[in-house]
Structure formats: C-alpha cells, structure tokens
Amino acid sequence: MEASDLIFKTIEKLELGKILAQLKDCCSSPLGQDLVERLEPTTDEEEIKVRQAETEEACRLWRLFPDFNRAGIKDIRALVERAGVGGVLTGEELLQVASTLAAGRRLKKTLLQVEGAFPILKSWASRVGEFPRLEERIARTVREDGEIKDEATPKLLALRQRIYALQEKIKEKLEGYLRSSEIQKYLQDNLYTIRAGRYCLPVKQEYRNQIPGLVHDQSASGATLFIEPLALVELNNELKRLAAEEEREIEAILYSLSNLVGGEKEELTRTLQALARIDFILAKGLLSQRMDAVAPSLNTTGRWKIVAGRHPLLKGKVVPITLWLGEDFDILIITGPNTGGKTVTLKTLGLFTLMAQCGLHLPAQEAEISVAGPVFADIGDEQSIEQSLSTFSSHMSHIISILSQVRPGTLVLLDELGAGTDPTEGAALGMAILDYLASQGAKVVATTHYSELKAYAYVTSRVENAAVEFDSQTLKPTFRLLIGTPGESNAFIISQRLGLPEEVLKRARAYLSEEQVQISQMIQALAKDRQASREALLEAEVLREQAKEIRERAEKEWEETLKKAGELLEQARREAYDLIRRVKLEVREIRKQVERALAEEGYKDKIKTLDKVRTQLGLLSKEITDKALEYQPEVNGVPPVMVSPGERVWVVALNQEGQVLTFPTSQGEVLVQVGSLKVNVKLDELRLLPEKREKSKEQGRWVVQVTTRSLRPEIDLRGLSIEEACHQADKYLDDAYLAGLKIVSLIHGKGTGALRAALHRYLSTHPLVKSFRFGNAGEGGSGVTVVELK
Template identity: 35%
Template sequence: MRERDLIKLEFFQVLERLKTYTHSKATERFVDQIRPLTDRQLLEENIRLVEDFVHVYEEISLYKFDDVEDLIKKSSIKDYILSVEEALSLLKVLRLIKEVRKVIGEKVQTYKNLAHITKSLYLFSYLENAIESVIDPRGFVKDSASEELRDIRYKIRETEKEILKRLESVFSRPDADRVFSDKFVAYKNGRYVLPVKTTEVKKIVGVVHGTSSSGFTTYVEPQSVIELNNRLTVLRDEEEDEVKRILKRLSSLVGEQSQRLLEAFRTLIKVDYLYAVVKFSKEYEGKFPQIGDYVDLSGVRHPLLIFLKEDVVPIDIRIKDKRGLLLTGPNTGGKTVALKTLGLCSLLFQSGIPIPVEEATLPVFEKIFIDIGDEQSIEQSLSTFSSHMTNIADFIPLIDEKTLVLLDELGAGTDPVEGSALGIALLEYLKEKRAFVFATTHHTPIKVYALSSDYYIPASALFDKESLRPLYKIIYDAVGESMALAVAQRCGIPEEVLLKAKEFLPAGFEEYFSARDTLEEYIKEYGERLKELEEEKNKLERLIKEQERIKEELEKKKKEEINRVIRDLKDRFEEFLFEAEKHIRSIRDRQRIKELFREKVENAYREEVEEDLQVGDWVEFLGSKGKILELKDDRANVLFGNVKAWVKTAQLKKIEAPSEESPPEKIFEFKKGLTSEINLIGFSVEEALAKLDLFLQEAHSMGLKSVKVIHGYGVLKKAVQDFLSSSSIVIFHREGYPKEGGSGTSLVYLTKD
C-alpha cells in the first residue's frame, strides 16, 4: 500500500498514539514498522494471538526496559567489552523475559496461540547468574568477581588508609591554621593532596597540582605521600585491567548466546507491542471484525476522534449486496469523516489492531487508495483538480477486485457538467474492475446515476434542517440535498443574495427537493422501524439461547445431584455392610448380602442415570477412557487402548471424545496385567475373600471363561470353596488336577453374562 494513502488516512497518527502505551524505545521502533497485512492466513493468526493475549495481559507486569539489540549484536564481535551499564540493562531484560514467560507459560494450555510466544522466550539462568555474580546493582564490578580483583582492591584500600593517615597528621602542625586554607584531604589529578594557602605554599615540601579558581588555594602533594600515591596509581591501573578482563569474559558469554538472546528480546518486544495494542484498544472497547466479502460496520467510530472529542457519534457503514457506496449530503455533514473511518478501520484491522465498532464484517483488501482533500501542489504547478487527476491516474492501473477505493468530492474542482461526466465514467470503470468503492459527491447527475445503478448504493448523510447541524447518521437508498443555500445563510450571506440565487434555480427544482425530502422522511421512518425489528429479533435470539443454556445447566445439575445421592447411598450401604460383616459368621450369608447390595445399586443407577449409549461413543470405566465397539443387551464391548472388554452399560459413563492432540489414555493396570489365576496363600480369611471377590468381578468383566484360585489347605480352602459356591457369577468349581496344582487349587468357571 502507498505511504501517501496511509498518511491521508492518518494511519501513522494512530501508531504514534499506540507508542505511548509501550515500555521501550525498541518497541516504538517495532511499531514504526507496522503495516497492514494482505495475507488472510497471517492476519487470522495475528488476530487469534491478540484475542488470546487479551486474557493474560492484566497478569503481566511490564516495566521500562532498554533497547539491548545493538549491544547483543556487538557482543558477538571478538574482543568487544560490555560496559557495566550495558550488562545491567541486559540483566534487566533477562529478568523481564523470565517473568513474562512464567505468566504466559501458565496460560498456554488454555490459550493455545500464546505458544507462538513462549517457544522463543528462552531462559538464560546461567547468563543471568553470571551477570549478578559480577556486577553490583549500584553500577560497578564486585570485588568477588575474581580473586585478583579482591586482592588489588584490598591493597588500594590499605594504601588509601595510609595516605589519608599521613596527610591528616599534617593538620596537627602548630601552624596549621595559618598554612592550610581548609582542613580536608583533596583529590586532584588522581592523587591525594592538601589545600594550602597560596601565600604559604613554600612551607610544604612537595609537588604542586594546581590552584583554585580564585587563586587563594594551591593543592600540594607532600613529599611524604608521593611514593604511596605512585603505588596507588599503579594499583588503579591494575584494577582497571582486571575489570576489563572480567567484563570481556562476561561479554564472551553473552556473545555465545547472541542469536538466542536476539530472538528472545524480539519476542519480548512483540509481547510489549501486544500489551500496547490491547491497552490502546481497551480505551475504546475495540473488537475485531469478522472476515467476509462485504463491508458492514455497525456503530463504528473514527479511531482518532475518540481521543480528540467526547461523545463521538457512531455511524453505520454498509456496502452489502452491492460493491459501491455513493454518499451525498451537505458540507460538514460527516461524509468525509465516514469515508476516512472506513479507510482507517480497514488499515487497523489488517494491522491486527481492534477497531471501535459494535459489530463488523470486512474483507481483506490487498490495496487501499484514497483521493481526498486539497491536493493542490504549488511546487509542481498543479491545480487542485489537476492534482486529483494525477493522484487517481497513479493508482487506477493497479485496481482490481481486492481493492478499496475512497473518493471524496467526486467530480469537484472543475466545471460541474464535465466533472459529473468524468465522475460517472470513473465509477463505471471501477465497476468493471469489481473494486469496492466509497465515494462522496455534491453533483446531481452523479446522484441520479447512483439511483439506477446495480453496483452502487445511494446514501445520504442526515442533517438537521432546523439547527443546520449534522446528525452523523447515514440513510441508505436515498440521495441527500447539498443544502448550499441554507449553509450559506448560516454563514452570513445576505438575504437578497440568497433570494436572487433561488430565482436562478431551474424550474421545478424546489418541488423536486420537497418531494425528495418527503421520500427521505419515509425512508428514515422505515429504517428506524427496521432497526427496532432487528433489535427485537436479536433480543429474542438471545433469550432463546439463554433458555437453552439454563436448560442444559439444569439437566447437568440434575444428573450431578442424582449421582451425588447414589454415591451417598452407596457409602452408607458400605458402612452398613462393614458393620453387618462383624456380626455375620456365615460366608454364604455375607456373600448374599454383597450380591443383594450390588444388584440394588446397579438397578438404581440404571434407572436414574443410564445414558443412551451408541456404538462409537466414548465412555469412562474405573477411571479409564475407551470407545464402544459393540452393544449387546445391557453390556458393551469397549476398546480401552489396545484392550477390549465386555462391561455392563450401567457401569459406563458417557464422555466427550478426546481431541486428536490428547495423549493416549492409560488403561487401568488390572486390565493390562490381569492373569487367569490368583494366589491367596498368606492372607487372612477376610483379606483373601475380599481379594477373591474383586478378582472374580474383574475377570468376569473382562470376559474370562475360567480362572485358577490358589488357596492351599485347611480353613482358607474351605472358606474359598464356600464363597465360590455362593457366588452368582460362578457356574461351577472343582479342585485342581495334579498337573494343575492339586487340591490346594480350585478351577473356577464363570458365567458368560
């Protein structure tokens, strides 16, 4: 898209305002490079990213950070040494990257599009620790950065102590008040000196290092500290060399990570940009339009006017069914603002920035051209009309069906007859190219052309004729009056001039305007009633949706309550059974109570919550998820991972089908590793019977025909055989043959049901 069109539509002014919400000069530079996208897929990705970011931006604490891109690039250059300030700036960025990654990373599972951000927000814990261990937050290299630096600085401090001790002792001379201008140790030219009165300077043996601006004081380095000051200078040089060596080593570490650092920093800039976009759009409750093949902006406002004026009146802009809109009406009626609103909102939308609109649909334009305002050019000796024609001639060869053309005051600036003819010809040309067109005009021939066009929708900007003020509303399928005489009267043109003008109007002109006004009133009334009907329709649809939602919630709560009651009853029965078992000595009676309890619970569950299961449904059983392969009576053949099992439908819970991205469900362990035998030796009778009961139920659910029970001899054998005789799922049982384990085992044959 042409820069001149972006300028005319005030696109860059919006970007300037957007920059006030950023936290870094680097982000401001990024904003300067933003341009509208023409690739639909890329635009949709950007929109989804912004929409997901809306849900997390309040949890992100961004603060001012420096532009470290150049220093990261320099660090990869051999022998480059980072300054302490640069290292601290980089450390601040690394900490911010870590904080941002933590917040966004916690939301990625819910808002999938944020993964595009987190995957390049690398962590640099080693580098962060390295900087912290070397650089003090106050802006200097720590003593602990190296053993050598610690030793050098220790020597510097000791030497300074000795120098100060010797110099301060000089102030104890009897004539000190007469010799020294002040009793403090000064520091000149990297050496410690004393402030001596210039008139007394010969009384101090040493080296002069200058005088004060008034000449009253001369700074003298006494002979007694010259050697110490020399030693201190050498130590200072050694300190500087060691600091450089430490910073060079640190710079090398940064250089090794320069590519990943650049990628992470640019992602941080993108996060800051997204934060600015969301904060900016929240100022006007912006939202993204749907992508479609027509223009429909309901309740749209100009994105800049919102910040400049209070109570900006929203308008409706529609280019629907047809592909062109011709807006008429008086000057100051809001035609140009409407035209620029469409253009600017399209640019912002395609830049991934929400727009101030209630509901909207927009195409993705590959090109947007505008011809607007005073195009006069003194430098190029072009009149206003010539400049308009030059501009249009420049973009007209580039127009196609994916182009939006905005033409303000079509046909103006020249003879009205020729201007109208040229304007109609341009509209016809744009029609042949299938372009989207929004044009404004005052010329009657162009208005009449639009009324009979199958490509252009005539529309009028409403104007209050009593107050002569614009209403900032558009009515469609109507043409508006320019109201030149009324506006001229308001501007102070004498009455006699206006009366004279009316005399020169063509015959029947006033009757035409009267009839048109009546028609516009009908259209306005029809439009208002149509809008009321639309609102009622939308209200009714919302009520229906709300009723459906409430119904679903009630059904869900009903099922949850039924399940809760059944779980509660089951827990109570379990308690009852536990208590009853203490008083029941007969294993056969105990088993009958269990069977009765299980039967009652299953019947209750089947009657209350049994769901309509179908082949292909996904279900849950004992915490594992599977798919129904076959249904037979009250049982279902379910595939759990790689294992098939027949399960009673009353024991299954219907669930949503897992997404393709979901990891494969783990099958419950007893299904995957179930053998056809159980060893009860070593357990008490109570423990053994409990384990046997569970084992038989699992085997029966898996469809096993027979199992082997190892019980040994004595009391446990008798208890097991009594239990098997009373079980409803056991057809018969027998002692094992010698090759099957002998009489210490039992072979159990299970029912098919």
C-alpha cells in the same frame, strides 16, 4: 505513480501513523516498539487472520489479568551484538543484560502457567531462553550501581584491601599536616583533596616554598596551589600502581563476563525476538481495550459493514457511524453540508480497513471488513478531518494514478468528486470515473455536492445515495449517516433562517435552471417513495417479529401442555404398576395361608374357596396389567425415516398413541391425530408401533390361566417386551406354584438373547424358584428355560 506510492500516500492521508503511535505507547519496551514501526497493512488473508488471532488472544489475557506484569525488558540487542564480536561491556550494561534475562524468565513462567487457551502467546513464551548461569555470574560480580564487587575474584579483593590500607596511611599523614598549627597557616582550607589521582594539600600561592612537594594543579584564580608533599610521593606512587593493577583486574573480569554474553549470542537473539513479539502482541490487546474495540470479521468478497463505528482519532463525544458496502451496492455517494461528517465517514471506513489489515481491533459495536485489496484515497493535499482544501488538478492527477492501479477488491475513497471545475463538466467526469471503477470491480465511497451524481445513484444499478443529516432547526449537522437518502445543500433553508429577505430567496429560486429544478424534484420524489417503501418494510418487519413472538409463545405454551400431559400419563402408569405390586403381595400372602391350610384337616374345602379368590385376583391383576400396558407399549426405539397416512405411531412428547394423517413436510413434520387432538410432530419425536402388538397381547392372554386343572406346564413369552414378559412370567410362576407344578418351561426363543438374559436375571432372585436351566434337545434347547419350583 506506483501502487506502493499510492498506498503510502493513502496511509498518510488516513492517519494510520497516529494509530501506530498509540500502539507504540502500549508497548513496554523498545523491542515491541520496533515491531510496531515495521508494521504495515497487508492483503494476505492468512497473515491477517494470524494478526487478528494474536490481538484477540491478548485481549482475553488482559481481561483475565488486568495487572499483567511485563516490565523490566530492555533493548540489549546492541550489547549482545557487541559482546558477540569480542567487545567488553561495562558493569551497567551487564546489569541491563541480567535484568532483561530475569524479566524474560519471569514473563515466560507466567505465560506458560496461565490457565486457558493461549496457544500463540504460549508458543512465543516457550521460545524464550533461560540463562541461570549468566544471571547468577553477573549478580555475583556486579553491584547494583554497576561497580565490580570486591569479592568478584580473590585477586581483586586482595588489591582493594591493600589500596584501602594504603589510603588510610596516606590520610593519616595528611591529617597530621592539617592538625599542625605550623602548617595550617600556609593552607587555603583546612582539608585535603585529590588531584590527578594523588592526595594534595591546598596551599596559598605565597607559601608555595614553605611545603616542599609537587604542584599538580592550581585554582582558577591562581591563589591556591594543590601540592603533593614529598613525604607522600612514594605512597601516592604505590597507590597509583595498585589502582592501575585494580583497573586491569576489573577489565579482565568485565571481559570474562562479556565473553559469556557473546557466547550466548544466537540464543539471546532468539530470546529477544520472542520477547519483542510477546510485547507487540500484548500491546495490540491493550490498545483494543483502550479503544473499546471489537475483533472484525474478515472476508475477501468485497463486503464492508460497520455498526456504530467511532473514528479513533476524534476527541470528545463522537457520533458513531453505521454504513455498509458491497452487499446491495458497490458504490456509495454521500452528499450533504460541509463539515457535516462526509470526510470523517470516508476516513473511518478507510482507516478501519487499514487497521484490520494490520491485525488491530476496531472501535465499533460490530464490524465486517473486506481485506482482499488495497485502499486508495483522494482526500486532497491539505485534507484533515475538519476541512477540505485541494485543487482540481491535484485531485485529478491523483485520481488518474488510482485508476491505473485499481483492481477487483480495491477500496477507493474519493472526497468531493469532480470539484474544483465547472459543475457540469465536473459531474460528467465524476460519473465517468465511477463507471470505470465499477467496471474494474472496485468498491467506492465518494462525497459530492452535485445533484447530477445524486440522480446518477438513482438510475445506476449497484449505486446508492447517502446523506449526512442536517438539523434545519439548529442549522447544524448531526453527523449521522443516512444510507438511501440523498443529501441537500440546504443553502436556501440556512439563508432563510439567517434572515435573508424572502424577495431575494424568490429571485434565487428563479435563477435555478428548469433542469436543476426537475432534478431536484425528481430526487425528492424518489426519496419520498423510497422512504415510504422503507417505512412499509419496517412495519412489515415489526408485524413479522410480532407474529414470530406470538408463535414462539404459543409453541412454548403447547410444549408446557404436552409436558404436563406426559407427566400425568407417567403418573397414571406408575400408579397402575403400584397397584399390580400390591396385588402380588396379596397373592403371596394368600399362598402362605394355603400352605398353612394344607396342613390342616378339611383343606379340600378351603382349596375350593382359595381357587375362587385366586381366580378373582388373577383377573384383577390381568386387568390392571393390560391397563398399564396402554401407557407403555412396545415400540421401536429408532425414529422412523418415513411414515404414511394411516400408520399408528407412538408420540414421545405426549406419551400416547396416535395416527398419522399426512406425509412428512420438507421440514420433517407430520400431522398426527391423538385422540381428538391434531398436532404437528417432527419425525424424530415419533416411534413406530409393531403390527404384531395385538398378537402379542393375545399370546399373553391364553397362556395365563387361573384354574389349577387347566394350567399348562409352559408359557410362551415370545414377541413380548422385556417388562411385559417378566410380568407374565411372574404371574405364571405364582399360578404354577399354587397348582402344585414342580417343573415348568418358559419359552422365550433364541433371537438376540436380550429377553433370555432378562428372564434369567429375574429368575435368579425369585423366591419360588429353586433352580433353572436351558432346555435339552427335546425340550427346545436354548430357546427354552426349564424352571424347578420350590
């Protein structure tokens, strides 16, 4: 059997056609339904990704616009084709063309105006053509009932006016016959009718010679003759002639309109293809919503994982299935009672894979699907979800075909492997088949009742047992799949609960072979050990999660503590600088008092007093400044790449200085001593402190003098931070002004120019500065700023 035949049979067995029928129901037009009929699973990963992206985009559109309108599109492909080869369309057919074009135009406009990322749908919408001239021409020519309008052409209007007038004239004559008492007695009914397109009177058979005229028809009984009076023959002839001329004019109009349609054949064909694709894509999204489905993650490495999957064809309350394959094991052997859900599990996995390869979403909480290979299933000729009916020969012939086509990545589903023959031989064949499939790189899920295959799963690598759960109390399956646990037939338990005598049960157990008992006991022991291991792992996992939670809570509390500490330090720094600003204000006030005192007699004594006050204020300002600088050190703004034990660093989160105690770990963390506290800190939360910090402080100290006689005409600000340099300059200018200096120099160096620019901005707004400039060649050049005080 060829691979294509196997795939076709698998699609049939897994009932993909029923899913596609649901997809067709989600289409709004035959155009989309036609694409559904041509949809087949593929193993082309890129094609599957495109299909899935289409579905996901459609889902997002439906979520945003639940009432999205896509109605009005009809399948006019045959009409366009006929018009393209010169055929004439009827009025009704032209209306179908016009309404489809209008619906396509509205759909295009809506999709292109939708906000958000819908690249696929918008791309297809942009391919929809617009035909305003054709739409307008049909609307102007054809009535809603498909008849041609009178005003379609001037000639048609004139013909119909003449026809109407002639009809009225004929009717008037007929009314005259009907009103005549002499004529009425010859008539079967007091009315006129039309036969063969000519106006006639219903005349009784026996009076046919009383009304001269032409007989055009008679009643079924022959009692009534339909006679055209001779007086109307010429009028009817004229009416017939005008009607024929009208028909020719209508034919010409229809031909003209059909010719317009045929002239747009290529563009119309492209438009219909785009509309079909849009309808198809939106149908996939709608089906996903109806199934409450999710987009599967895709891989080509042979891994499947389905969490809470629901077979989409089962009605009522469905027990969800959770299974995985290809991660820890490549073969899964499912055992358990009949009608317990084993076959449903096979079909769910296979159908989900086919649906994913078709670009459809899957009804599950979570799904990962391998799409690298085909799906082959042996589920029996008459298999349905409810029952399994097949023979050993039909099973084996199908399995032989599968073995001939299997390749790496193939998903093989085998129901009741080895059944239908001697159990010993069937089990041996089953194990050999599984060995071969594993050697070919296939992934396999098989169901069985054989204990030998359960034992095979325990002793063979990459093979795992699973069971469908059975409730021994209700004697019914729960339909839950338990991976890692072998299933039991439960024949003895069921028989015992149904009332089979204990004596019979004992005899039945005695008939079990010693080997069967040993296998059963071994499986039970292994299952018990595995369950204990799983419980231990579960307990360890719970403890790990608890420890993780405790650690996260502690880290959160620690971060909050660090944050509060940082806020307190920041508050202290702000308070220190506020105090400095208040001192400056007091100094300026004293300066004003000095200026007033100089204008009075006895100012020398006052100057001595002022020197003492100024000295005390200067010392206080310096003390506060040094204190504030403890909260705002000069640090390198770039996190260090490496630090060594003993280095001094600034801890950003704590806003404090600390000492490194260890080298960085592989996670980039070091242990830092901050006061009496030891904390683990990441490198990117540290800043290096320059070694010249103390030197910088000393430079700031010796240039700030508080007595008039010792004040130097320059201050060296090199090595200081911008904030500290501006602060030192401010104090120095105050002292220089009080000392009576008119020209002073600020030494800032050349460097990057950042400090120089900051000082110049500061000087431009200082109330004591009259002007400032760069130093001359003998004064230090651009590394010095010369300031003239007021």
